Amino acid sequence: MALEEGRAVTRTASATEKLLLHHEEKHFTAGDVVRDVIMGVSDGLTVPFALAAGLSGASAPSYLILTAGLAEVAAGAISMGLGGYLAAKSEADHYVRELKREEEEIVRVPDTEAAEIGEILSRYGLQPHDYSPVVSSLRKNPQAWLEFMMKFELGLEKPEPRRALQSALTIAMAYVVGGMVPLLPYFFIPTAQKAMLASIGVTLTALIFFGYIKGHFTGNRPLLSAIQTAFIGALASAAAYALAKALQAA
Template sequence: MESDIHLENTRFGKLQEYLREFVYGGIDGAVTTFAVVAGGYGANLDPGILIILGFANLLADGFSMSVGAYLSAKSERDNFDKHEKIEYWEIENLPEIEREEIADIYREKGFKGELLDKIVDHICSDKDLWVAEMMKDELGMMRDSKSPFKIGLATFISFLLVGFIPLMVYLWDFFFPIQINTFLWTSILTTLAFLIVGWLKSIVNQTSAARSITETVALGVLAAVVAFYVGDILEQFFT
């Protein structure tokens, strides 16, 4: 059982590196764009206006979310770099104090006597290892290997790709008119998108697929229902 779990983690290891950003960007893109479509439908907006509002939301919100993801990741990296420089300065200028801190850390882990001394000597013989241990065990900080730019890019791309789905039917009907209930088919396609993204979310979080899918679909439907009735109510006031 344990080996199966580790195999599963390894299998998705490379994919998972930016899958989290893709999943949550996709969820946000689908939810917000579908909410705009539902609100416009509830307000009986012209399909052309609805498409304009949908794309405006898609691009503006997608850019905003990706910039936020980039800045958040960059801020965390900058904070890590700042504390890492401080630790390097401390082991250069306060080596005895820092050495004693390493000893305290491993003493709390249950090491003592000659073995403790050997561990401390080994760690303190390598400045990079020494700093890494201080960052991890003293400050509880570890460097994120992911690029802030790629985090923002993955978020933006997923927001656009998944967020475009609620607009597909309306866009097709605008250029190639078809006799179907556009909102119904939009709802069906968007629900399918929620199902897929919810399943991917279960992979990212290593949780139940059924629960993750249910949560994602419920969130999307709730947002759409709220937007629909808000649009319907406001349409009665302002038209």
């Protein structure tokens, strides 16, 4: 009987091991890249679209709208990319400053920092007898201790070394891709009003598609995200068009 129970336990353990070996957790880990793409494409679709609509409302010729639009896309890509670079660089600098400060505190007031480990773990329902071995182990490993405090006390993740440059390039390229969509009709249609109508159709389609994809990746309802994104783009272009018409009338 005991032998059969032992074999059953062995089979269960073996089956568990196989499940663990074949189990792969699929987590989305490209959140920063998606955020940069969303930022670049959404602004790229909206700002040149509004500019082209505004110039069309002012009865500007198609070639002039295209020239102004391309200049705006170039300037916007540089500006957005630089903004992304500075934001990522600031985050990295902040992490380094906090890392040095935390490292000094571990050396200067180790008992206080060790007590903070207990406070952090107690928030997860652990009792002193549960987390005391963890505290002792971390005190023996200063690097792990430092990483623990950075993540769980300060809520800071170590940034990628090339994050600032990657963010700048991603945002800038996404802005160019988005910005070219509303300008495409002006390449082929010489009449500004006709080109504007085609631009509206193309851009709204792109906004709906982009909003749907954005909702999928950000965890929101894709259809609602598509409607919201298209509405914001349409509102911006309508406001620019109305303002240009009002200035022209004045």
